Amino acid sequence: MAYSDKVVDHFNNPRNMGSFKKDDADVGTGMVGAPECGDVMKLQIKVQNDTIVDAKFKTFGCGSAIASSSLATEWLKGKTIEEAQKIKNTDIVQELNLPPVKIHCSVLAEDAIKAALADYQKKTDGQPTGTK
Amino acid sequence: MKLPIFLDNHSTSPMDPRVLESMLPYFVEKFGNAASRNHAFGWAAEEGVEQARKQIAKLIKADAKEIVFTSGATESDNLALKGVLEMYKEKGTHIITSSTEHRAVLDTAKSLEAKGLATVTYLPVDKYGMVNPQDVQNAITDKTILISIMLANNEIGTINPIQEIGKIAKAKGVLFHCDATQGVGKIPVDVQAMGIDLMSFTSHKIYGPKGVGALYVRKRNPRVRIAAQIDGGGHERGMRSGTLPVPLIVGFGKACELCEQEMVTETARLIKMRDRLQTDIMAALEESYLNGHPTNRLPGNLNISFAYVEGESLLMGMKDIALSSGSACTSATLEPSYVLRALGVGTELAHSSIRFGLGRFNTDDEIDYTIKKVIEVVTKLREMSPLYEMAKEGVDLKSVQWAAH
Numbered sequence: 001m002a003y004s005d006k007v008v009d010h011f012n013n014p015r016n017m018g019s020f021k022k023d024d025a026d027v028g029t030g031m032v033g034a035p036e037c038g039d040v041m042k043l044q045i046k047v048q049n050d051t052i053v054d055a056k057f058k059t060f061g062c063g064s065a066i067a068s069s070s071l072a073t074e075w076l077k078g079k080t081i082e083e084a085q086k087i088k089n090t091d092i093v094q095e096l097n098l099p100p101v102k103i104h105c106s107v108l109a110e111d112a113i114k115a116a117l118a119d120y121q122k123k124t125d126g127q128p129t130g131t132k
Numbered sequence: 133m134k135l136p137i138f139l140d141n142h143s144t145s146p147m148d149p150r151v152l153e154s155m156l157p158y159f160v161e162k163f164g165n166a167a168s169r170n171h172a173f174g175w176a177a178e179e180g181v182e183q184a185r186k187q188i189a190k191l192i193k194a195d196a197k198e199i200v201f202t203s204g205a206t207e208s209d210n211l212a213l214k215g216v217l218e219m220y221k222e223k224g225t226h227i228i229t230s231s232t233e234h235r236a237v238l239d240t241a242k243s244l245e246a247k248g249l250a251t252v253t254y255l256p257v258d259k260y261g262m263v264n265p266q267d268v269q270n271a272i273t274d275k276t277i278l279i280s281i282m283l284a285n286n287e288i289g290t291i292n293p294i295q296e297i298g299k300i301a302k303a304k305g306v307l308f309h310c311d312a313t314q315g316v317g318k319i320p321v322d323v324q325a326m327g328i329d330l331m332s333f334t335s336h337k338i339y340g341p342k343g344v345g346a347l348y349v350r351k352r353n354p355r356v357r358i359a360a361q362i363d364g365g366g367h368e369r370g371m372r373s374g375t376l377p378v379p380l381i382v383g384f385g386k387a388c389e390l391c392e393q394e395m396v397t398e399t400a401r402l403i404k405m406r407d408r409l410q411t412d413i414m415a416a417l418e419e420s421y422l423n424g425h426p427t428n429r430l431p432g433n434l435n436i437s438f439a440y441v442e443g444e445s446l447l448m449g450m451k452d453i454a455l456s457s458g459s460a461c462t463s464a465t466l467e468p469s470y471v472l473r474a475l476g477v478g479t480e481l482a483h484s485s486i487r488f489g490l491g492r493f494n495t496d497d498e499i500d501y502t503i504k505k506v507i508e509v510v511t512k513l514r515e516m517s518p519l520y521e522m523a524k525e526g527v528d529l530k531s532v533q534w535a536a537h
Binding site: 035039040066 | 534
C-alpha cells in the first residue's frame with residue numbers, strides 16, 4: 001500500500017506529540033480505540049476562554065492513525081469549542097487522501113476530538129465559560 | 133550496502149544468478165516442447181526437464197519419477213487435497229490438518245467442506261506453533277483418508293515433528309501430505325525417513341524462478357494415486373496436464389542443486405546472523421517477545437512482537453527494510469495473524485509482530501543496519517504510544533475499559 005505524501009509527512013514529523021497533565025482543570029482528554037483493534041488514540045486539548053490554545057496526541061496504531069491524530073491537533077489549535085465540534089472525519093480523509101481501508105483511522109480521530117471536548121466540558125460543567 | 137534491504141525471504145527470494153544462467157539456453161535456443169517425442173527440439177527440452185527432475189528429487193531423497201510439476205505450491209496443495217479426496221472418496225472423506233497451515237491448504241480444505249465433499253479436523257498447535265503427533269493419532273477415524281501438516285510455518289518458522297506424524301499415518305494406513313514450501317532447500321528433507329506420501333514445494337522460495345512448483349507423489353509403499361484437476365494431454369503421468377514450462381523447470385532444478393550443495397554452510401551463516409539480530413534487538417528493547425519455537429525453527433526466520441507499538445507503523449518507520457507484519461493493518465481481512473492467534477498470542481501482541489526473513493543474499497552489514505533501525509523506530513513509536521505511557525505509569529492495560537470501535 002502506498003501512503004500519501006501528507007500521511008508520510010505527519011508520520012515522520014508528528015505535530016504536537018506528547019501529553020498534558022490530564023487532571024489539570026483546563027485540559028480535556030479523549031482516549032478512544034482498543035489495543036485488540038490495533039489502534040488507540042489519546043487526544044488532549046488545553047482551553048482558555050473557550051478557545052483551544054494547545055493540543056497534543058499520542059497514538060498506538062498504523063501510520064494513517066498517527067497522521068490523522070497529528071493532523072487533528074494541528075486543526076484544533078486556535079479553534080473555539082464550538083468550531084472544534086464541527087471537525088468531521090471526512091475532512092481528515094480528504095486532507096490526508098486516505099484510502100477506503102483507512103477511513104476508520106479518521107473516524108477514530110473524530111471520536112477522539114469529541115471525547116476530549118466532552119471531557120473538558122464535563123470538568124467545567126456548572127462553571128461559567130471562560131473562567132476557572 | 134544498498135537500500136532497500138530485502139528481509140522478506142519467506143514471501144519470495146531473489147533469483148540466484150547461477151539459476152538464471154542455467155535457464156537462458158531454454159528460451160531461444162532450446163525452446164522445444166518437452167512432450168514432442170519426434171524431433172531434436174523436443175528431445176533437448178525433455179533432457180533439460182529430466183535433468184531438473186533428478187536434481188529436485190535428489191534434494192528431497194525421492195525418485196525423479198515421483199516429481200509432478202505444477203505452477204507452484206498453491207496448485208500443489210490444491211492438487212494433493214482435491215486429488216486424493218476425489219480418488220479415495222469411497223474409502224472416506226475425512227481430512228486432518230492444523231490451524232496454522234498456509235491459506236493454500238486451509239482455503240482448499242474449507243472449499244471442500246463447503247461443497248459437502250469432506251469433513252475436516254483442524255488440530256490446534258502448542259504455544260510454539262507445533263502440532264502434537266498424539267493429537268493427530270487421536271483425530272484419526274476409519275473415515276480418515278488424508279493428513280496434511282506443514283513442515284515449517286511461513287510466519288513463525290516453527291518446524292513440525294513430521295517424522296513422528298509420518299509414522300502414525302503409515303501405521304494407520306492414512307496418506308500423509310506435507311506442505312514443505314518453507315522447508316525444502318532450507319532444512320534437510322527426506323521423504324522416505326519422514327514417511328511423506330505427498331509433498332508440496334516451490335521454486336521461488338529457494339532462489340529459483342516464480343511460476344513453477346512440484347508435488348511429490350509417492351510411487352511405492354504405497355503407490356499413491358490422485359485424480360487430475362487439470363485435464364488435457366495427460367502430461368506428468370496423467371496427474372497434471374499442460375505444456376511444461378521448460379526454462380522455469382530447468383531453473384527450479386538448478387536452484388535445488390545449489391540448495392543441496394550449499395545447505396550446510398548457508399544454514400550456519402544464516403543462524404549466526406539471525407541469532408545476532410534476535411539477541412541484539414531483544415537485549416535493547418524491553419517487552420519484546422519471540423513468537424514461535426526458540427530453537428526448532430527455520431534458520432532464516434525471526435518473528436518478534438514489540439509491545440505497545442503497532443506493526444504497520446513499524447514497517448512504515450523502516451521503509452528501507454522489506455519486512456512483514458502480522459498486524460491487521462497489513463492484511464486484506466483487517467484481522468491480525470491467525471497463526472499468532474492460534475499460538476495464544478494476544479491480539480494486541482499479534483498487531484505488534486514483525487517477521488524477519490533472512491536469506492542467501494543478506495549480509496552482516498544489512499543485519500547491523502536492521503538492528504540499529506529497529507531499535508530506533510520502536511523507541512520512537514513507543515514515545516508516541518499512549519499504551520507505553522500508561523504502562524510506564526503503572527496502569528494495568530488489561531484493567532482498562534476500552535472504547536472498542
